Amino acid sequence: MDDLITEAWDARDVILGGLLQTLSISALAIVLGTLLGVLVGVALVYGAWPLRLAARAYADVMRGTPVLVLVLAAFYMPAVLGLHLQPFAAGVLALTLFCGAHIGELIRGALGSIPRGQTEAAKAVGLTFFGVLAHVLLPQALRSLLPPWINTCVEMVKASTLLSVIGVGELLLRTQEIIGRNFMTLQFYLLVGALYLVVNFAIEQAGKALERRVAFR
Amino acid sequence: MPAISKVLSTGAAVVALSLAFIATAEADGKLQEVLARGKLIVGTGSTNPPWGFQDKGGKLVGFDIDLAHIIAKGLFNDPAKVEFVTQSSDARIPNITTGQVDMTCQAMTVTAPRAQQVAFTIPYYREGVALLLKKGGKYADHAALKAAGAGVTVSVLQNVYAEDMVHQALPDAKVDQFDNVGLMYQALNSGRADAAATDASSLRWFMKQNPDRYVDAGYGWNPQNYACAVKQGDADWLNFVNTAIEQALTGVDYGDYKTAYETWFGVTPPAPAIGFPR
Numbered sequence: 503m504d505d506l507i508t509e510a511w512d513a514r515d516v517i518l519g520g521l522l523q524t525l526s527i528s529a530l531a532i533v534l535g536t537l538l539g540v541l542v543g544v545a546l547v548y549g550a551w552p553l554r555l556a557a558r559a560y561a562d563v564m565r566g567t568p569v570l571v572l573v574l575a576a577f578y579m580p581a582v583l584g585l586h587l588q589p590f591a592a593g594v595l596a597l598t599l600f601c602g603a604h605i606g607e608l609i610r611g612a613l614g615s616i617p618r619g620q621t622e623a624a625k626a627v628g629l630t631f632f633g634v635l636a637h638v639l640l641p642q643a644l645r646s647l648l649p650p651w652i653n654t655c656v657e658m659v660k661a662s663t664l665l666s667v668i669g670v671g672e673l674l675l676r677t678q679e680i681i682g683r684n685f686m687t688l689q690f691y692l693l694v695g696a697l698y699l700v701v702n703f704a705i706e707q708a709g710k711a712l713e714r715r716v717a718f719r
Numbered sequence: 720m721p722a723i724s725k726v727l728s729t730g731a732a733v734v735a736l737s738l739a740f741i742a743t744a745e746a747d748g749k750l751q752e753v754l755a756r757g758k759l760i761v762g763t764g765s766t767n768p769p770w771g772f773q774d775k776g777g778k779l780v781g782f783d784i785d786l787a788h789i790i791a792k793g794l795f796n797d798p799a800k801v802e803f804v805t806q807s808s809d810a811r812i813p814n815i816t817t818g819q820v821d822m823t824c825q826a827m828t829v830t831a832p833r834a835q836q837v838a839f840t841i842p843y844y845r846e847g848v849a850l851l852l853k854k855g856g857k858y859a860d861h862a863a864l865k866a867a868g869a870g871v872t873v874s875v876l877q878n879v880y881a882e883d884m885v886h887q888a889l890p891d892a893k894v895d896q897f898d899n900v901g902l903m904y905q906a907l908n909s910g911r912a913d914a915a916a917t918d919a920s921s922l923r924w925f926m927k928q929n930p931d932r933y934v935d936a937g938y939g940w941n942p943q944n945y946a947c948a949v950k951q952g953d954a955d956w957l958n959f960v961n962t963a964i965e966q967a968l969t970g971v972d973y974g975d976y977k978t979a980y981e982t983w984f985g986v987t988p989p990a991p992a993i994g995f996p997r
């Protein structure tokens with residue numbers, strides 16, 4: 503135990519750096535993925551058929567492919583075309599595309615569950631399409647959207663570990679590097695396992711607080 | 720709908736492939752590209768001491784790292800002009816073939832099947848398996864272990880071939896497999912095993928970090944040549960890297976190679992003989 507404390511203290515900067523990478527990758531993927539997801543979701547429900555078809559193809563390919571394959575594809579496919587993405591950028595791209603597809607489906611479901619009468623009423627009072635979306639549909643969709651959205655955020659933090667494969671210095675790779683030096687395999691995996699748990703628990707708690715704020719009162 | 724997705728992804732793959740051919744057709748020499756860029760991009764590992772790993776301060780160090788610095792010195796007269804791309808060992812070949820790195824130096828064993836996909840440089844080290852003993856322990860060297868026959872227990876990292884590998888050197892020894900290196904060394908320390916069988920380089924590095932506690936049994940087997948690798952099809956670049964490595968092994972840069980060898984393996988490599996150059 504003393505060994506672990508000494509080694510962990512020695513490696514504190516490396517672990518913190520890895521944690522920071524994990525957090526920034528996850529945050530970027532969630533923010534960009536959510537923006538992309540809103541576009542995809544709206545396209546899936548209201549798009550003209552070519553747009554709907556493209557959004558459907560995107561969502562199906564991304565959701566039907568393992569995240570690891572997406573990560574490798576985002577790193578190697580652009581390189582084949584002569585565009586050399588840094589591992590960090592390739593990783594954020596892969597997670598954003600994955601996140602966007604999932605959130606697109608969440609938005610489609612949430613929009614689809616709002617009775618048609620709402621749209622008709624909103625149009626009847628003269629709102630434009632984007633007005634209906636912004637003032638009537640999306641605010642209502644938000645309530646049913648939040649719990650699965652928080653779940654997707656947690657999944658993104660966990661999926662970020664896969665970026666260790668392409669050499670992004672996130673928490674898991676940094677841990678593997680520390681273990682490579684001091685051979686304390688089990689101890690350090692347990693330590694970072696606990697760190698991931700703390701991060702995800704914090705996200706869930708923040709999500710619950712957010713849910714309470716937007717709940718019907 | 721899935722059928723349409725499939726058509727779309729196949730289409731994308733076809734476009735990607737055809738663009739790839741255009742990209743390779745217009746590429747000119749890698750040597751000129753690297754010189755113009757002003758830095759060398761080297762793929763390497765970060766979890767495998769003493770080849771490429773992070774020291775306590777989070778700095779990438781190791782024998783492969785030092786070798787890359789020697790090559791950068793040959794290119795720019797400045798060993799610091801290297802950018803390292805850390806990669807898992809699975810990524811070594813794809814990162815070369817897709818051009819993510821100029822070269823890879825990552826404890827890579829030369830094999831004929833791999834040589835069909837990448838171009839290997841000349842080897843810079845020969846890895847093997849060696850036996851670690853406790854200093855002043857029951858057995859002094861390999862001969863003593865072998866003479867003791869079935870009375871000897873050898874700890875080894877878990878592997879499909881581990882049992883056969885140990886039996887090549889000690890035909891009657893009992894083999895205890897462990898699923899991580901720490902446990903393997905621990906078995907030796909606690910006396911559960913009489914010797915630990917591991918890569919010669921790991922053994923050397925471990926002995927260097929724990930001076931006066933262990934001895935090498937003095938027997939190595941299972942040879943594997945380690946070489947850097949570059950993309951196929953660029954003879955000038957391969958020749959440049961080969962020349963740089965050859966001069967580190969036997970020529971003007973031998974001093975740098977020697978320093979690196981002593982740093983990571985704790986022993987001095989044989990000095991190049993003056994006169995006949997082989």
